[in-house]
Amino acid sequence: MNELFARDRREIAPGAVHLPDWLGAEAQRHLVESCRTWAAPPAGLREVLLPGGGAMTARQFCLGWHWYPYGYARTAVDGDGQPVKPMPGELAELGRRAAEEALGEAPAEPYDIALINHYGPGAHMGMHQDRDERSPAPVVSLSLGDTCVFRFGNTETRARPYTDIELRSGDLFVFGGPARYAYHGVPRTDPGSAPPSLGLSGRLNITLRVSGYDA
Ligand SMILES: O=C(O)CCC(=O)C(=O)O
Numbered sequence: 001m002n003e004l005f006a007r008d009r010r011e012i013a014p015g016a017v018h019l020p021d022w023l024g025a026e027a028q029r030h031l032v033e034s035c036r037t038w039a040a041p042p043a044g045l046r047e048v049l050l051p052g053g054g055a056m057t058a059r060q061f062c063l064g065w066h067w068y069p070y071g072y073a074r075t076a077v078d079g080d081g082q083p084v085k086p087m088p089g090e091l092a093e094l095g096r097r098a099a100e101e102a103l104g105e106a107p108a109e110p111y112d113i114a115l116i117n118h119y120g121p122g123a124h125m126g127m128h129q130d131r132d133e134r135s136p137a138p139v140v141s142l143s144l145g146d147t148c149v150f151r152f153g154n155t156e157t158r159a160r161p162y163t164d165i166e167l168r169s170g171d172l173f174v175f176g177g178p179a180r181y182a183y184h185g186v187p188r189t190d191p192g193s194a195p196p197s198l199g200l201s202g203r204l205n206i207t208l209r210v211s212g213y214d215a
């Protein structure tokens with residue numbers, strides 16, 4: 001890669017690790033292709049309406065369990081009402097391997113949720129905690145396409161202290177342990193910065209989670 005400085009593995013906070021370039025070009029292309037299939041109806045890509053009346057600027061779909069503000073269901077209760085597609089075995093395995101490589105240990109329960117967000121130009125995500133899962137297993141985050149600024153904060157407030165890092169296509173970020181319930185968000189993306197060979201416009205983020213719910 002044409003880099004002046006190598007991007008090294010970095011612990012952002014205890015339990016929160018950034019592994020740059022974790023997915024190779026071929027693995028990224030394969031995931032983008034798969035996402036195109038998974039994003040189709042039923043229970044496909046949708047606009048997420050928030051209880052306050054607004055809408056999320058990133059569009060989203062889910063696999064395994066359907067997330068809505070604020071809980072999980074087996075059907076797209078805030079979409080077309082159809083059953084959510086099953087969690088693909090390859091994503092469950094990717095989550096397990098990511099947690100193991102980032103934190104040295106994979107959770108006992110399988111990764112059974114994938115939440116996939118697409119960020120077009122101007123899309124962002126406000127500071128929030130991922131806390132609708134019953135399991136405290138680490139959250140695994142994979143980035144594809146446009147580069148973004150990812151803001152990783154603290155467990156107490158949406159405000160400082162936080163650390164801004166750049167997540168690029170292929171990067172892995174895992175947060176578990178003492179960082180599992182830290183506030184985080186995406187203040188901005190850099191439209192047009194995706195690797196041209198990926199054939200993706202915008203940014204895709206895949207988070208893999210353990211529900212802790214009975215099948
Ligand atoms: O897009 C990202 O990098 C973060 C997504 C996120 O925080 C979420 O889906 O809960």
Ligand SMILES: [Fe+2]
Pocket residue numbers: 128129130184
């Ligand atoms: Fe999140």
